[in-house]
Amino acid sequence: MTLRCLRLGAAILLLASGALMYAASWQRWAGSCSTGGTLDPCELRQDHLYDFLPPAEPWAPAGDAAFLAGLSLLVLALALPVLPWALTGRRPGACSAIALLLSEVALVAVALATLRTGLSGVVVDPALETWSVAVWFLGPPLLLARFAFAAHGWARAASVVLALSMPLVGSLTYAIGSYDTQPWWEAVSGSIMALGAFCLLVAATLPHRTTPVVRGADGVPSFP
Numbered sequence: 001m002t003l004r005c006l007r008l009g010a011a012i013l014l015l016a017s018g019a020l021m022y023a024a025s026w027q028r029w030a031g032s033c034s035t036g037g038t039l040d041p042c043e044l045r046q047d048h049l050y051d052f053l054p055p056a057e058p059w060a061p062a063g064d065a066a067f068l069a070g071l072s073l074l075v076l077a078l079a080l081p082v083l084p085w086a087l088t089g090r091r092p093g094a095c096s097a098i099a100l101l102l103s104e105v106a107l108v109a110v111a112l113a114t115l116r117t118g119l120s121g122v123v124v125d126p127a128l129e130t131w132s133v134a135v136w137f138l139g140p141p142l143l144l145a146r147f148a149f150a151a152h153g154w155a156r157a158a159s160v161v162l163a164l165s166m167p168l169v170g171s172l173t174y175a176i177g178s179y180d181t182q183p184w185w186e187a188v189s190g191s192i193m194a195l196g197a198f199c200l201l202v203a204a205t206l207p208h209r210t211t212p213v214v215r216g217a218d219g220v221p222s223f224p
Helices: 002-029 040-045 065-088 094-120 130-150 153-164 167-172 185-205
Strands: 221-223
Touching: 002 040, 002 065, 002 185, 065 094, 065 130, 065 153, 065 185, 094 130, 130 153, 130 167, 153 185, 167 185
Parallel strands: none
Antiparallel strands: none
16 A cells, blocks of 8 residues: 555656646747747757756746746656655665665756746756756666666556656657757657656556565665
């Protein structure tokens, strides 16, 4: 029952985060690239000047995109600490716990900076600046890939799909456009995250699969 509640709670947070990211993308692209065209307004909006994940100088606001993206990252930060349990059914080991803590701190720092940027209309650097951005960019997708190896069934599918929604994967694939940034890529990211949340919802409705686990000296199951 506890695992089911964790999965349901995490899935709801991930759905909310994905919806907010989709809304942020709408603020940037709707009107300029409403049909995915290549007319001048759409090409102009593809400029890195309007990127908001995270905003960096030089930067120009596109509606409330940065504010909504900051909210999306904050909601994701609420879900991230419970994902090891929700996805694998076990507590993280020492290495995964340290990586999770660092990723959480970096995610909150980037989220708050993005939110404050959206509110003020000028770029606000995150705490620890480049360090925070690097850990936020690399940490969560690598953790999700690690959890995928320890998860099973629909929980494993959720891990893989959630990893695909991360900006690291997007920057190598669906965020690449013919001119700087691919239109609507943040909406694609948010939609993929929502799909991952759906997989986690399905996992919550199914009986938990019991698998052999490695137990630490204290007798508590963990994964490295």
